[in-house]
Amino acid sequence: MSRFLSQTIRMRTIWHLRSFAHVALALLAIQFILPASAEDFSAGSMTIQDPWARPTPPNAKTGAGYFRVTNNGAAADQLLSASSRIASHVEIHRQILDGTVMRMRRVDSINIAPGQTLSFEPGGYHVMFIGLTQPLVEGDAFPMSIIFQDAGLAEVSVKVRAPAQ
Ligand SMILES: [Cu+2]
Numbered sequence: 001m002s003r004f005l006s007q008t009i010r011m012r013t014i015w016h017l018r019s020f021a022h023v024a025l026a027l028l029a030i031q032f033i034l035p036a037s038a039e040d041f042s043a044g045s046m047t048i049q050d051p052w053a054r055p056t057p058p059n060a061k062t063g064a065g066y067f068r069v070t071n072n073g074a075a076a077d078q079l080l081s082a083s084s085r086i087a088s089h090v091e092i093h094r095q096i097l098d099g100t101v102m103r104m105r106r107v108d109s110i111n112i113a114p115g116q117t118l119s120f121e122p123g124g125y126h127v128m129f130i131g132l133t134q135p136l137v138e139g140d141a142f143p144m145s146i147i148f149q150d151a152g153l154a155e156v157s158v159k160v161r162a163p164a165q
Helices: 003-033
Strands: 040-043 046-053 062-071 077-083 087-098 101-106 110-112 117-120 125-132 141-148 152-160
Touching: 040 152, 046 141, 062 087, 062 152, 077 087, 117 125
Parallel strands: 046 152
Antiparallel strands: 040 046, 046 062, 062 117, 062 125, 077 110, 077 141, 087 101, 087 125, 141 152
16 A cells, blocks of 8 residues: 555544544534423423422422423413422422512412413522422432412422532
């Protein structure tokens, strides 16, 4: 084999490896753009997306959870309550600015209009896990039930993770 030819073959191989690396990187990028954590759950016409909870210190008695809920139906529905085996009870809370102080208020129910997406997120609505029976450890997941007046029971899996940046 001439030196020129072997050099050409080597360059082509390198080029192929590089283009393979680019495809692999592109696929990796797509996976980050469409996070695997974006899981959907539903009950009737209600869809619950990306339920997650903050990790807690080992002896914490409370924790907070978040999700997005969308009403795909033609009528309003009410989010009534939530429960989970990881806490003695779960309350629906809303964080509000009272003067200069952030306070949490318990909410009895939340009306969700047709077509509305309501975000439970840090600084706003959240579910409060009261009387944790176990610490919430990053990477774990636990079941939670959400009850709607019309749509009924939605069973979701809550992922424990740090808040998204
Ligand atoms: Cu709270």
